[in-house]
Amino acid sequence: MSVDCLFCRIIAGEIPSYNVYEDEFAFAFLDINPIARGHTLVLPRVHVTKLAELEGEALSGLAAALQRVAAGVEKALEPEGLNIFINQGEVAGQVIPHLHAHIVPREKGDGVRFETPVVKLAEEEFGKVSELISKTI
Amino acid sequence: MSVDCLFCRIIAGEIPSYNVYEDEFAFAFLDINPIARGHTLVLPRVHVTKLAELEGEALSGLAAALQRVAAGVEKALEPEGLNIFINQGEVAGQVIPHLHAHIVPREKGDGVRFETPVVKLAEEEFGKVSELISKTI
Numbered sequence: 001m002s003v004d005c006l007f008c009r010i011i012a013g014e015i016p017s018y019n020v021y022e023d024e025f026a027f028a029f030l031d032i033n034p035i036a037r038g039h040t041l042v043l044p045r046v047h048v049t050k051l052a053e054l055e056g057e058a059l060s061g062l063a064a065a066l067q068r069v070a071a072g073v074e075k076a077l078e079p080e081g082l083n084i085f086i087n088q089g090e091v092a093g094q095v096i097p098h099l100h101a102h103i104v105p106r107e108k109g110d111g112v113r114f115e116t117p118v119v120k121l122a123e124e125e126f127g128k129v130s131e132l133i134s135k136t137i
Numbered sequence: 138m139s140v141d142c143l144f145c146r147i148i149a150g151e152i153p154s155y156n157v158y159e160d161e162f163a164f165a166f167l168d169i170n171p172i173a174r175g176h177t178l179v180l181p182r183v184h185v186t187k188l189a190e191l192e193g194e195a196l197s198g199l200a201a202a203l204q205r206v207a208a209g210v211e212k213a214l215e216p217e218g219l220n221i222f223i224n225q226g227e228v229a230g231q232v233i234p235h236l237h238a239h240i241v242p243r244e245k246g247d248g249v250r251f252e253t254p255v256v257k258l259a260e261e262e263f264g265k266v267s268e269l270i271s272k273t274i
Contacts, residue, residue, distance in 0.1 A: 018263045018264060018266070018267035019267060019271070020267050020270040020271040020274065021270075021271060021274050029267070030263055030266060030267050032263075034256045034258060035253035035254060035256055036256055037256065037258060037262070037266060038266055038270065039256075040270065050207075050211075050219075051203070051204050051207050051208075051221065052204060052207055052208035052211060054204065059197075059200055059201065059204055060196075060197035060200055060201070062200070063196055063197055063199070063200035064196065064197075066188070067188050067189060067191065067196055068274050069270070069274060070187075070188050070189055070225075071188075071189035071273075071274075072270050072271070072273040072274035073270055074187075074189065075273040076266075076269040076270045076272070076273045077266075077269070077270070079226075080226055080227075080228040080229075081224070081225050081226025081227065081228040081229030081230075081231065082187075082223075082224075082225040082226065082229055083222060083223070083224055083225070083229045083230070084188065084222060084223040084225070085220060085221060085222035085223070086219075086220070086221040086222070087218070087219075087220055088207075088218050088219040088220070088221065089216075089217055089218025089219065089243065090217075090218065091217040091218040091243045091244065091245050092217075092218030092219055092220045092243040093218075093220070093251060094218065106226065106228045106229040107228065108228050110254065111252075111253070111254035112251075112252070112253050112254065113251075113252040113253075114230060114249075114250075114251055114252070115248075115249070115250040115251070115252055116172035116248070116249050116250075117172060117247065117248035117249065119171045119172055119173055119174065119176075121171060121174060125174070126155045126167055126169075127155060129155070129167060129174060129175055129213075129214075130155035130156060130157050130166070130167050132213040132214065133157040133158075133175065133177065133206070133209050133210055133213045133214070134156070134157040134158060134209070135213070136208075136209040136212040136213045137157065137158050137205050137206060137208075137209035
């Protein structure tokens with residue numbers, strides 16, 4: 001636990017939250033600034049900032065909890081779709097530096113929009129980038 | 138394998154792709170319509186549409202691959218941040234109905250933007266929604 005972390009304090013019960021699920025590895029509660037009704041956060045109990053830092057069972061535990069909660073949100077609210085996302089780094093929209101996945105129920109005309117530039121990569125650039133990444137894995 | 142599925146055909150090697158990783162459970166390649174340099178897709182070999190449908194080792198296998206590939210993208214390209222997301226359903230932006238996670242390297246001023254409405258929920262609505270969801274899990 002990190003004493004300065006809002007999410008660690010929520011998990012510890014020091015700060016109230018609208019909890020929807022918890023187990024040995026993960027904790028889930030409603031986002032207090034929702035972008036949709038039912039916007040839920042699922043996070044590992046262990047304080048890490050990035051997905052790459054999760055070790056061993058904490059990773060599969062988080063995946064299992066994410067799946068359970070996503071299925072629960074679908075059953076409970078019957079949305080037309082779901083966005084499930086992790087933002088890593090301030091530039092990507094991460095506000096609290098404790099890894100968390102957002103589950104956002106989606107409906108037609110809800111105003112949520114992912115605005116993306118058109119990125120044109122040359123054919124050889126695809127080859128170069130895929131090689132760069134695959135070499136590091 | 139679903140013979141009508143573009144991603145199943147890519148996994149089977151019937152359609153070329155810029156692969157970055159593969160193992161028993163998962164497959165990763167560059168998105169051919171990238172929203173950033175290094176935009177990578179990670180998917181289960183098994184053809185399912187939604188996260189809730191993945192069973193047993195296929196789930197932990199996908200999580201492990203997603204973590205490895207995300208770490209690889211970070212090492213290879215050193216972006217300022219990452220967005221990792223799954224879109225489920227057409228309304229949420231899912232184009233190919235084979236579950237896949239996007240990994241998008243982020244940099245300041247890259248033009249990627251998640252536009253979200255302000256949703257104001259009454260205090261009692263938070264309680265109601267969290268109860269609704271938690272009951273189904």
